[in-house]
Amino acid sequence: MSEVAQHYPPGQHPDMPPPAGQRGVLLWLRTNLFSSWINTLMTIVAVYLLYKIVPPLLDWAVLDAVMNAANRDECRQLGSGACWAFINDRFSILVYGFYPAAERWRVDMSFILLCLALVPVLFDHVPFRKPGLIFSCVYPLIAGWLLLGGFGLQPVGTDEFGGMMLNTVVGVTGIAFSLPLGILLALGRQSHLPIVKSCSVCFIEFIRGVPLITLLFVASTMLNYFLPPGTTFDLLLRVLIMVTLFSSGYIAEVVRGGLQAIPKGQYEAADSMGLKYWQSMRLIVLPQALKISIPGIVNTFIGLFKDTTLVLIIGLLDVLGIGKSSLADAQWNGLSNEIYVSIALFFFIFCFGMSRYSIYLEKKLDKGYKR
């Protein structure tokens, strides 16, 4: 620090780097980890906790874990950690449920096609986006054909659906159909037409006032009373409808929040141009309102996806139901940690993916507003 302060004539001061300790790693450490004694203490405590938690977890999940074994006792002999051999043994039923083994390629195929169908929806600037979007629109029909069979494929009943595949079917269908329905409901609630408005309000308030489980019970039992005797109305289809209606009520409220944030001037500018109602909604209002609503919409979707496990209550065996029944197997008794950690991981991957995508989308759409 023997540097002598140097003076420059006015207007000729050159740009200089900040002094040592005010830049780079040292600065980051000081401002983020050791800025005050409380902060320093918290850093030390955090490091200690990590030291206590991470190594044992790593031992259990990876280092001492057993990947291949015939039953629980063999597992225990081979290692003290997690018995992933159990998951290995049960993997296909956890994923496909009771879907006939010879036809499981159809589930794989529809999942791969789902990923392909999502690309043009989720990202602009991909090659062949326009034909891609057409494919995305017809995808539900293709997936329905692949999963249910018929027209040349061996028919598979929905009672054979199960596991992660069932969660994904319910979740993806709910998400895909509740967004447009929710937007319509939100617009209906904002409408000046009294009948449209009161219908939307009643529907939304009813849905939000009733637990999803109740609706699922209604779907599984009570609908039979209302439908003419002898009608067979697929249970999975009823669940799909209920889940979609349920989350559309929530989406509607989230989107309404976005709609209310749009300044009146935007509507007036659109009106004064002579745009019709649907044009001004589609071109001006909704693009802005949906952008604001992204965090809330994705939040609802994540909730919906996790709620798909509730179908367990009305007797559909989703991944959680199959996991639970696997625990009863005498050969693998008592390995609940392994099962629940795996199921948690499955949900986490999907939900975390949605969350990251929403952040990406927010950043992308922010461009128009930055100065």
Place this chain on the structure above:
Amino acid sequence: MGEVNAAESKTPVASAAGDDDLIEIIGMHKWYGDFHVLKDINLRVKRGERIVICGPSGSGKSTMIRCINRLEEHQKGQIIVDGIELTNDLKQIDAIRREVGMVFQHFNLFPHLTVLDNCTLGPIWVRQTPKAEAEATAMEYLSKVKIPEQAHKYPGQLSGGQQQRVAIARSLCMNPRIMLFDEPTSALDPEMIKEVLDTMVSLAETGMTMLCVTHEMGFARTVADRVIFMDGGEIIEENEPEEFFGNPQHDRTKLFLSQILGH
């Protein structure tokens, strides 16, 4: 709808005062609930006429011009724009809105669209103009308001004055017969007021029919064919600018002018 005759409103109303009238407002009243905002407004605007409307805040001047393109609904009297009477008929409202451009105090550009897309949206969706043609027209008008180089930026990246000039260009792209200006410079810094006023002056020189609510008296003097003074929801006085500023007739007008020009 008050006294407006439904049968009559379906057909264009033949103007008794001659074909030169682009806007006719006859005995128009408006209420907000019980509050009588506009009282017996009578106004005729000829093709190519430039009219400046001034008055204290709350005098109803903005409300009056917003009635002309049905952003506000009037409850009594008639408004006839380009031979079409304003009624609840959505088709007629849309037909009028296509011909009437409006520039707002707060610009109201669409923040999620680029400047160019802001300008082409109306022509493409309302007038069904092909995209390439709409873009060419938009660039032409953006050049006229002197910001063609900003075409691919977003409104949030422009200054207030630039945004307001984009808003003017956006309205002009619809090729309107009438332009309404609702205090276009009130939200701007002094330096930016001039660039917007210059744009409006050059627009006036093209012979556009203009109704401007503004406090810019210099603009009124140089451009206006007529100045209208409103107070308390009524038109108090209307005259040519020289007469209006040099020899105001009503005490209320004199007071207003002395306050606005006095410093």
